[in-house]
Amino acid sequence: MIQVVLLGSGNVATHLYQAFQKTSEVEVIQVFTRNQSLDFPSTIQVHSYNQLIPADVYIISVTDLAIAEVSKSIPFENQLVVHTSGTSALDVLDTKNRRGVFYPLQTFSKVKKVDFSEIPLCLETEFEEDYAIIEKMALSISKVVQSVSSDQRKALHVAAVFSCNFVNHLYQIGSEICEENNIPFSILFPLIKExxxxxETLTPIEAQTGPAIRRDEKTISKHLDFLQDKNQKEIYQLLTQSIQNVKKL
Amino acid sequence: MIQVVLLGSGNVATHLYQAFQKTSEVEVIQVFTRNQSLDFPSTIQVHSYNQLIPADVYIISVTDLAIAEVSKSIPFENQLVVHTSGTSALDVLDTKNRRGVFYPLQTFSKVKKVDFSEIPLCLETEFEEDYAIIEKMALSISKVVQSVSSDQRKALHVAAVFSCNFVNHLYQIGSEICEENNIPFSILFPLIKExxxxxETLTPIEAQTGPAIRRDEKTISKHLDFLQDKNQKEIYQLLTQSIQNVKKL
Incomplete structure (x- = not known):
């Protein structure tokens, strides 16, 4: 049984705590919170660093800017301390402890229940011997566990910006065009989901459809004529060009 | 019971035929195919226009370029004739008949079964009296039925290019970045699905997350430094700018 102290009371900390409740391989023995939180039993909550007790792993799940300070404040040395951030490197953690990262790759909101078993966990440790510990912890709550270095995590974050943040913005443009033409945006939901x-079954190159990849210049120029917004027109042109430049493997 | 003659043997024709088999409100009395097809009973297939029989609705489901010719070849006048294309206007159909559009907004492939009840059907008719007929036909196979004019359908197609074709290309860029850094792209699937x-529950404006909307210039410039591909850098900059220009309502 891996004994864990959780530091933080945000979305990730709360969801992690709930996930660990369902496994017999991990026991959360203490939760450090700034103020009393209703999301954890009061019996295991502490609010000052000198109350922290010995544990196998300390999981720091706070905002990026606070990670360094919280890691400094842990009153122990040579312990295994991990953070849960996708954007912070391993080395923001204080060097007095053995460092690692335990990063769940998903957006969390407190109100929505998540199925942790489907959430990829990206792991990294400073020392090889520590990897097995957090890997065991990860496999007890998720089916998808992956070793990801700090450099890879940086790349992953850029990939996620393209595949999720920018994708959402294209949904936004689609919804604007629908609204301006009195079409409910919801009519596109089945196509968006598909x-x-x-x-998941085709590579994005194989899955690519539409006028750009067909080099259907007639439709492309009709669409460019249709678009009045300068910004939308620019995005249409740049992405069409980019689709046509992809080298088929 | 609406009696239908289907003209065409492609993906849409096949899926429509199967959907109509499940309703008692529509009977497909004939299928016009160029050659004998295994997707329809041989007893109702014909291969020459002069064998066509009277019906309530003729559904032309062929490639865009062939719609005009097929509609000319129907040896009747003043019949209700619709096509199933998202990119063709109503007026590509021959004027000798009453014209309409019956457009299922989804990508079809012959091998994959589709649940027609979830597919939005976009309807248009030249004459108001005909709308009720194809609306009844549509509601017998789908829960989502929407009146969409030729102009609106054009807008819808542009919106779909942004929300689907361009989105897929951003997946492609995400997958490239992952592969170059030895990360399995599949690690992003849960985030992409979410x-x-x-x-479906938030507007895209409400759902927008990431460094652009947070105006997190530090992360943005880290990402731009990371991106070596000129094209990817340009897309990153343009979409970041575009996200920051969205007027909050």
Whole structure:
């Protein structure tokens, strides 16, 4: 049984705590919170660093800017301390402890229940011997566990910006065009869902459809004529060009 | 009972035929195919226009370029004739008949079964009296039926290019970045699915996350430094700018 102290009371900390409740391989023995929180039993909550007790792993799940300070404040040395951030490197953690990262790759909101078993956990440790510990912890709550270095995590974050943040903005443009033409945006939902589902069985290159990849210049110029917004027109042109430049493997 | 003659043997024709088999409100009395097809009973197939019989609705489901010719070849006048294309206007159909559009907004492939009840059907008719007929036909196979004019359908197609074709290309860029850094692209699937699912309960503006909307210039410039591909850098900059320009309502 891996004994864990959780530091933080945000979305990730709360969801992690709930996930660990369902496994017999991990026991959360203490939760450090700034103020009393209703999301954890009061019996295991502490609010000052000198109350922290010995544990196998300390999981720091706070905002990026606070990670360094919280890691400094842990009153122990040579302990295994991990953070849960996708954007912070391993080395923001204080060097007095053995460092690692335990990063769940998903957006969390407190109100929505998540199925942790489907959430990829990206792991990294400073010392090889520590990897097995957090891997065991990860496999007890998720089916998808992956070793990801700090450099890879940086790349992963950029990939996620393209595949999720920018994708959402294209939904936004689609919804604007629908609204301006009195079409409910919801009419596109089945197509949007199918587009997201398709890449689980086809590579994005194989799944690519539309006027750009068909080099249907007639439709492309009709669409460019249709678009009045300068910004939308620019995005249409740049992405069309980019689709046509992809080298088929 | 609406009696239908189907003209065409492609993906849409096949899926429509199967959907109509499940309703008692529509009877497909004949299928016009160029050559004998295994997807329809041989007893109702014909291969020459002069064998066509009277019906309530003729559904032309062929490639865009062939619609005009097929509609000319129907040896009747003043019949209700619709096509199933998202990119062709109503007026590609020959004027000798009453014209309409019956457009299922989804990508079809012959091998994959589709649940027609979830597919939005976009309807248009030249004459108001005909709308009720194809609306009844549509509601017998789908829960989502929407009146969409030729102009609106054009807008819808542009919106679909942004929300689906361009989205898939951003998946492609995400997958390239992952592969170059030895990360399995599949690690992003849960996040991609969640991004697509979120807009069913939040507007895309509300759902927008990431460094651009946070105006996190430090992360943005880190990402731009990371991106070596000129094209990817340009897309990153343009979409970041575009996200920051969205006027909050």
């Amino acid at each position: 587009t997201a589902a398709k890449i | 991004t697509a699912a979120k807009i």
